[in-house]
Amino acid sequence: MPTSLNDRQQRIKEQLEIHGEIRMNDMKTMFTVTEMTIRRDLEKLEQAGILRRTFGGAILLGKDIALKDRTGLRADEKASIGRTAAALIQTGEYIFIDGGTTTIEVARALKPGLGITVVTNALNVANELQEKRIPTILSGGMILEATSTVIGPFAENMIGSMAYSRVFLGTTGLTAEHGFSNSNMYEAEIKKTAIRQASEVNVLMDHTKFGAKDFISFAELGHVHRVITDKLPAAELNKACKRAGIELVLGM
Missing domain, CATH: 3.40.50.1360 (Rossmann fold)
Structure with a gap:
């Protein structure tokens, strides 16, 4: 059964698909929520196989990010x-x-x-x-x-x-x-x-x-x-x- 994402998690996913990676500082600016909330979002998206968390953010998972x-x-x-x-x-x-x-x-x-x-x-x-x-x-x-x-x-x-x-x-x-x-x-x-x-x-x-x-x-x-x-x-x-x-x- 596909993972259900809230609006914020969906926006994080969309940013990853556009840029290949997203930084914690960018997400804190983008959303008016605590860093702990963002970390829980990233954990859920990682468990869904959408991203991989990194030091200070996350990168898109499941495909090679193009060199360009x-x-x-x-x-x-x-x-x-x-x-x-x-x-x-x-x-x-x-x-x-x-x-x-x-x-x-x-x-x-x-x-x-x-x-x-x-x-x-x-x-x-x-x-x-x-x-x-x-x-x-x-x-x-x-x-x-x-x-x-x-x-x-x-x-x-x-x-x-x-x-x-x-x-x-x-x-x-x-x-x-x-x-x-x-x-x-x-x-x-x-x-x-x-x-x-x-x-x-x-x-x-x-x-x-x-x-x-x-x-x-x-x-x-x-x-x-x-x-x-x-x-x-x-x-x-x-x-x-x-x-x-x-x-x-x-x-x-």
Whole structure:
């Protein structure tokens, strides 16, 4: 039987369908109710499978949010994360960068002509590097239109045939129990493959992903060396990361 929503919950659902995410501050402005009431609304919508609560708001669940709809969200924070990640890369390294609005910032921050080789399954990353005279290998496979990434067994086999000095991956959620997660099972398999082939694993994420749990877990905490973010997670998750040996780095 379909879940019955009140007018306020219906408006929250409509805002999510338009924007892909909604912030607690926006909802407090939109509705003249307490924060506790909004939290109960979000809990009901999450139980109905409509959204996933995040730190400070919620994102739409049940479909991949199109890349073009996510591009402008927290742009400054993502750029700082990308710059910090790019500063780790050394001449002569073999790098893997997967798709996303945060990982693309690594490509944007790389200096033209840098003597590295980049492997990617992301069309936007490949396009960015094309202008920079950086040798780039784009995996074959099926294009996932929503995220402009290449997925499937051809992509997995190609990515799995190489060894990487460092990989840079995005995520849509991180919890101590579920690890790093993603909404799309095919993209999750790409991430797993890259992690197996990497000497160093870096996950790039803004703070809204902390405490969020998505459909597919692609890595336990102990499989990631470094998280680059804009704000540190809450104390309990911070401790769990440190126990697992993850270095938490803030974007510069």
